[in-house]
Each structure stands twice: as C-alpha cells, then as structure tokens.
C-alpha cells in the first residue's frame with residue numbers, strides 16, 4: 029500500500045449527510061471486472077437524464093476537476109461494502125475524505141487503501157467547511173498525517189485526531205496481511221486449541237458425503 | 253483470539269462465504285502476492301449477485317455477469333474452495349444458502365464480503381460484512397483485524413399483530429434509530445417478540461441491522477435455533493453434535509451484561525410498515541401519511557424534500573392507494589420459504605392487477621424446490637407473477653433485472669436508495685405479505701384489509 033504522509037489538493041465540498049456507496053459507485057457501473065474507476069465515481073450525479081454532463085454537480089465544475097480532498101457530512105459511505113467506492117476516489121486523485129462521520133465498513137475500506145478518513149471536532153468541522161466553501165477551489169489545502177494538522181488559505185490550521193493504529197498503518201503503508209501473518213503462530217495455536225475445545229468449528233464438511241446414512245432429501249432438511 | 257501490536261483484535265473467522273461480485277478481485281490480489289488461501293475448507297463460494305433469473309439460464313444469459321461468474325469459478329477452483337455454481341442444486345443468495353446448508357453455527361464467527369452478512373445472526377452467529385481488501389486478508393489469514401464493536405441491546409416487547417412481521421419491526425427500528433443509529437455497535441436483539449419469532453424472521457431482523465449502520469447483529473441462540481440447524485448438511489452430527497449442543501446452551505448474554513446502550517420497542521401496536529423515501533429510515537405505518545417537510549426539523553428538511561421529489565410524492569399524502577408498476581418479492585431479506593408462503597397465502601386464488609409486473613425470486617435453489625414441492629410456484633404463476641431462478645435479482649440490479657425510469661416498485665428488499673432498482677426507479681420497502689397484497693390491488697395496500705383481518 030502506498031504510504032500516506034501528507035497530501036495537498038483542492039478540497040471539494042459535497043455537503044450532504046448519508047451519501048451511500050450506491051451513489052458513490054453504482055452497481056450498474058461495475059459491469060466488468062475492470063471498470064473505469066475514474067468514470068464510475070458519482071456516475072449518476074455527474075450526468076443529466078440525457079446523458080450529458082451536469083455542469084452543476086460539484087465535481088464537474090471547472091475549479092474542482094482535479095480534486096484532492098473530499099469534504100462531506102455525516103455517515104459517509106453507508107450501504108453496500110463495495111470497495112469500488114474507495115477505488116473510485118483514488119482514481120480521481122482524492123486521497124483524503126473529511127467527513128462529519130463515516131460508516132464503519134467504508135472507513136475500514138479507506139484505511140485498507142491508503143485513503144485518509146478524517147473526522148474533525150464539530151466546531152473545527154464548521155470552521156473547516158466554511159473555509160473550503162470560501163476557497164471554492166481557488167487555493168489548495170494540505171492534510172499532514174505526521175503532524176495531524178490540516179492547513180489552508182487564510183492561515184487555516186486545525187488539528188485532527190486519529191487512532192494511533194490507523195495513523196501508523198497509513199504512514200508506514202503497512203501491508204495489513206503481512207502484519208497479521210507475523211502472528212501466524214498465534215493463529216495456528218488458536219486453531220489447535222479450537223480443534224480440541226470446539227471441534228465443530230474447525231471443520232465444515234458436507235456430512236452427506238461422509239455419512240453412511242446417505243443424503244437427506246431436500247424436504248427432510250427442515251425446509252418446510 | 254489475539255491482539256495485533258497496532259491494537260486491533262484478531263478475530264478468527266470460523267466460516268467465510270464469498271460471492272462473485274467481490275471475490276474475483278481478492279483472488280487476483282492473492283495471486284499477485286503469491287499467498288495461498290489458509291483455510292479453503294472453511295470457505296465457500298456462491299454465485300448470486302450477477303446470475304440471471306430466467307429459466308434455463310447460463311453464464312451468458314446476462315452477458316455482463318459472465319466475466320464475474322467465470323472468474324469466480326476459476327478462482328475457487330485454483331484455491332480449492334467449494335463453489336455453489338450457477339447450476340448447483342443448492343445455489344442461491346449467500347446469506348440464504350449458508351444457514352440453510354448448516355454452515356452457520358451459534359457462537360461461531362462468520363464473514364461475507366457483503367454488508368448484509370449479519371443476516372445469519374438470526375441463528376446466534378457473530379457475522380461481519382467487509383470489503384474486498386478485508387476479504388483478501390481473511391482468505392490469507394483466516395482472521396479479521398477489528399476494533400472491538402460497542403454493544404447495543406434492542407428489546408422488542410409484545411406480540412406481533414396479524415400480518416405484522418420482522419420486516420415491519422426492523423423498518424420501525426431503523427426509523428426510530430436512524431440510518432447511522434447503530435454505527436460501531438454489535439446489536440443483540442431480544443425480548444418476547446424476538447423469542448417467539450421463527451428463525452427465518454430473526455434472519456430478516458438481523459439482515460436489516462446494517463441499514464442503521466450496525467457492525468453486527470444477532471439473536472441469542474435458543475432451542476428453536478438448535479432445532480433449525482439439526483440435520484442440515486454441514487452441521488455437526490453424532491457425538492460432535494451433542495458436544496456442540498451442550499456448548500451452545502451455555503451461550504447467552506448473562507442478564508446482568510453491560511451494554512453501551514439499550515433501546516426498547518413495543519411491537520404490540522405495530523402495523524405493517526412501508527418506506528416512503530430514499531433511505532430505509534424514511535418509514536411510515538401503512539395507514540400513515542408521508543411527512544410534510546415544513547413540519548420536520550430544519551436539519552432534515554432538505555433531505556425530506558429531495559426524497560419526496562425523487563419518489564414523486566406530495567407532502568402529507570397517504571401511501572395506501574397509490575398505484576404501483578412493479579412488485580418484487582425476493583432478496584436476502586425476504587426470500588426464504590416462509591416469506592414466500594406468507595406472500596402466497598395472500599395471492600392464492602387471486603390475480604395481480606392489470607398493468608403490474610410482479611416477480612418472485614426465491615432466495616436459493618433449495619427454497620425454490622421446496623416451494624415448488626408445495627405448489628407455491630403455481631399459486632404465483634396462476635396469479636400472474638414471474639417465478640424466477642434464485643439470486644439477488646432486482647435487489648441491486650447486478651444481474652440486469654430492474655425497473656424502468658419513473659416506475660414505482662414495491663419491494664421486499666433492503667435498500668430504497670435512488671437508482672438502486674434501476675435508474676429513477678421509486679422503491680418502497682415492505683414485507684412479503686404487503687408486497688403480495690399490493691400486487692393484487694395494483695396499489696399500495698394494507699394486507700389486513702385485503703384479507704379482512706384488521707387487527
């Protein structure tokens with residue numbers, strides 16, 4: 029994973045609550061295994077009914093064509109767990125999302141991909157949003173994860189909190205799987221212990237294949 | 253199980269169930285990294301999101317799905333994972349198939365790269381939905397690195413009235429708590445309305461847990477759950493079953509357990525519920541009226557206005573009686589046999605209204621067979637419903653099944669988001685009985701009135 033130290037870019041205000049992953053990355057846009065992640069981001073909101081670009085949608089405005097930071101409301105990324113909703117951000121150059129709050133799975137998906145999810149205190153959030161709206165794409169903002177500060181035009185300088193574990197993962201660009209595999213011995217020991225204590229958990233076999241009693245009929249399986 | 257140096261808890265995943273919309277990317281990642289799947293024997297692959305529902309379907313019936321189906325087949329084969337393929341007699345929606353085959357066990361952990369993973373919490377399993385990177389992580393390590401969720405208890409008191417179901421209860425809970433009301437929490441559902449609920453309804457209840465942002469949701473397992481599991485193909489047998497059962501009987505939250513928060517809902521007076529807006533918290537009783545934006549709190553006014561506009565509704569209007577174009581009965585929320593039975597009981601001897609397109613898509617091929625064995629397919633077909641092959645179908649439209657722009661669709665699914673069931677489709681979420689009554693009436697209907705059993 030690409031380490032995250034700091035990121036400077038245009039901050040785009042998309043100031044609504046409860047933006048869900050169907051809006052961020054519509055399932056209809058994922059018709060192939062390798063869709064155009066850049067194009068699928070907010071695909072529906074970007075276009076009008078006749079298929080032409082909607083000039084009013086914030087990401088279509090000239091000053092926000094090259095976004096770096098998305099600024100949004102509460103419960104961002106609710107709904108489906110699809111990671112395309114994060115890949116679409118990265119494909120568009122967005123490496124930081126500042127939201128009033130995030131849906132759990134979406135936030136984890138961000139961390140998994142080196143996208144920094146930031147939540148400010150309510151007071152700071154208001155100040156930041158006001159500054160972003162005022163800047164209107166004319167001046168960039170910088171989010172520094174090492175110092176945990178956001179800076180921008182008119183000497184904006186705000187601190188933000190992030191759990192140390194999340195910060196470390198992003199800064200070091202750690203391979204999450206590699207991190208866990210360092211504890212392979214613990215996992216193996218756990219499996220051995222469970223095999224003794226709750227052996228039904230450590231095996232999932234189709235007992236129709238092994239049972240001498242033979243397969244049950246579908247109706248006999250309590251379906252009715 | 254253990255704690256990682258970065259403070260995350262490593263949770264061992266006892267059962268891991270994959271579907272073809274997300275697993276192919278994970279297989280590709282693993283291959284790139286040269287990492288094997290640690291426990292293919294505890295992992296299962298199921299084709300559900302992109303499969304066509306037409307009889308005699310093949311990979312190519314829905315052309316855009318073919319690449320996913322093939323990649324899933326290939327990845328599962330290479331990684332020695334048992335696949336329930338498109339023509340497998342036990343194929344179906346992952347959240348329906350896993351419990352019905354006995355892969356889901358009380359107290360076990362369960363992961364699916366899908367937000368509705370907690371459906372199987374209805375059997376007392378602790379299930380987590382995840383994205384593709386976490387899915388890859390679980391394949392490689394068999395553990396998930398999590399921050400420990402907070403605990404919430406929701407107590408559902410009272411006895412449900414006639415034709416009021418877990419779906420109605422869940423919609424009411426989401427309406428009360430909001431779409432982020434359970435964020436960061438594992439939710440335990442209890443109380444009389446839950447203990448008296450059949451297992452399938454408990455699954456419906458837990459299925460909708462994510463619609464208020466819950467990390468996981470479950471019902472403490474009881475004898476009803478144990479009996480439901482007994483004899484299913486992947487459930488333990490013989491002495492292993494006896495040992496498991498003895499252990500499961502010890503699994504209940506002690507009554508003095510500490511919860512971070514608790515909510516109570518009296519279900520005795522609940523009527524069938526229906527969503528009016530574009531998120532699952534925008535709910536009214538079937539006899540109710542949609543809100544007037546002028547009367548809601550200012551912070552929610554704009555959302556309310558735009559939802560009404562999208563849905564083509566006027567402030568304060570009643571929903572009952574509104575003409576509909578489409579009715580869909582299916583999805584991981586409401587596609588198990590009792591769901592279809594409840595709908596069939598309403599439909600039997602009647603015909604859908606002219607001009608309405610209605611479809612029933614069973615949650616699994618096993619459900620489909622069981623339904624056909626008792627003649628439900630005939631009931632639906634005779635009434636004018638399409639009777640499909642199992643899969644996710646119109647729930648998210650990942651297989652091309654969807655409505656036309658502007659259509660009003662009454663649906664037993666879980667998300668009434670804009671454009672989910674097709675561009676500009678207006679979705680109202682309801683129970684199977686309400687959906688069936690609506691198909692018959694051609695208008696949003698109170699099933700209790702149709703059946704003359706107003707409680």
Ligand code: SF4
Nearest residue numbers: 368583584644647648
């Ligand atoms: S039925 Fe719908 S919600 Fe359930 S798994 Fe399929 S697409 Fe997802």
